[in-house]
Amino acid sequence: MLFRPTTEADLDRVVEVIVDEPVGWIGADRYLTELRQGMYRPEWTWIAEDEGRVVGRALWWGQTDSAHPIALDCLHIDPACADRAEIAAGLLAAGLQAFAAQGAPNPPLYNLTLPVGWRDDPAATAAVEWRGRAAAGAGLTREVERLRLEWTPDSGLPPARGELTFAPAADEEFLRLFRRIAVGSLDDETRRNLEAKGAEATARGEMDFYLGCPGRRDWWRLAYAPDGQVVGLALPSATPYARNVGYLGVVPEFRGRGYVDELLAEITRMHADTGTELITATTDTGNAPMAAAFERAGYRITEIRMIYSAPAA
Known part of the structure; x- marks a missing residue:
């Protein structure tokens, strides 16, 4: 052979x-x-x-x-x-x-x-x-099962409580948030990178990846609570084939308050406001809170992906 x-x-x-x-x-x-x-x-x-x-x-x-x-x-x-x-x-x-x-x-x-x-x-x-x-x-030898999801206009825009405000920010602010959100993440790749490289390198890698995606940098937003504290970030993005949810996350001290729904709703609205007919997204099956947030926002599972990768060095 x-x-x-x-x-x-x-x-x-x-x-x-x-x-x-x-x-x-x-x-x-x-x-x-x-x-x-x-x-x-x-x-x-x-x-x-x-x-x-x-x-x-x-x-x-x-x-x-x-x-x-x-x-x-x-x-x-x-x-x-x-x-x-x-x-x-x-x-x-x-x-x-x-x-x-x-x-x-x-x-x-x-x-x-x-x-x-x-x-x-x-x-x-x-x-x-x-x-x-x-x-x-x-x-x-590392195996992770991921969901691929889609939103289309017939699902309707996801509801949002309107508690958060969203605004652009400088690269260093996004890098700081990437670093904070990585800690305690349920995303398999993030957890593996944390173990192998630490929070700083993981954050830089995440940010560099999204800077290299077809989506535009000026779509990125930080999310603020009514008292001005930073709650998390929302990154609408794109693949070579469709608009994409990209990345969203809540800093550890604000988790468990339902803000993930607000972040996802903001990303969905930003894409929908430009006439987007299809928004794709992915999440691990092990990240149950994120999968549930997609379901609440009207995203439907369209396929499953088994991801096989090498163990962290």
């Missing part, structure tokens, strides 16, 4: 792959469109070959200006292969080793998209099982 990145000569064989399992995958049209945009690249597209026949592919994705891939979007091994998990683990390990040798600071995560209620579908559970084993075999 040969594991290698593709060249232009492999393109036809890469795009003819069809995944017939109930998991998210990348079809030919999307791959070709984003290949032209530099979000998929031949050197980020790896195949498994058996005597010259393509039996597997792994499609890593990044933003147009990314130096290294950010996430694995699609992993497929021919069902006729005897041990799909073993072949997939070898394919992933080969790709990850190459990216590390090229200077990638961290192994890209694996983002496996699933339908809502996937655990009730034997085909879906089987598809997750071998892919999960492959991810673990390649060193992506």
